[in-house]
Amino acid sequence: MYHVVIGVDDDAEHALACVEEVGKMPGDASEKQVTLVHSFTDNPSGASATQIRSIREAGEYLDEHGIEYDVNEASGDPADVIIELAEEEDADLIVIGGRKRSPAGKALFGSVTQTVILNAGRPVMVTGVPNRA
Template identity: 75%
Template sequence: MYHVVLGVDEDEAHARQCAQEIADLPGEGSEKHVTIIHSFTDNPSGASATQIASVREAGDLFDEAGIEYAVEESSGDPADAIMELAADIDADLIVVGGRKRSPAGKALFGSVTQTVILNAGRPVMVTGVAKDA
């Protein structure tokens, strides 16, 4: 069994692309297990991660591909939440969506993806979004 942690924000296109890349990994869907994590930085309405459209989008794709998945949620720093979950479940891979940002933007504002890549201590796959998405 190959265990993947998928970090999902509110971007449905990124979630769909990440989920598709996981589905396209070698092996049958039954050989993969995914834990989707969404970290709330602000949640005044008290929503759960399963109510987030991007999380549902990824879950729908996993259902179609026959991939077992679970949904986790946290609050606070998304990069820390992704890395802590991956460590807790001893994930084989972390998958996150990347964004096109200028070098100055990366240096000034940081990035969840960049933090995960540099600090995860396990393989990280970064996906983009297809131009037609």
């Protein structure tokens, strides 16, 4: 069985790209377990992760494909949250959505994807956003 932790931000296209790649992994749906994780850096309204569109759409995809999943929410630095959860759950793989950024943008704002790749002690898959027609 594969246990995959997927870091989900507010971008529904990134979330769908991540779950679609998990769906393509070898093996039946029954051999895959997914934890969707969303980290709130600012949550004045007190929303829960299941209220986030990207989490809902990722969950719908997983439901439609018979892949078991759960949702985890936390507060704090998203990269740290993803890495810590993957370690706690002894995940086989971390999946995150990448995005294009200029070198200056990376230097100024950092990159969750880059931090996870460099600091996770397990395999990391980075997905792009496919061109959807």
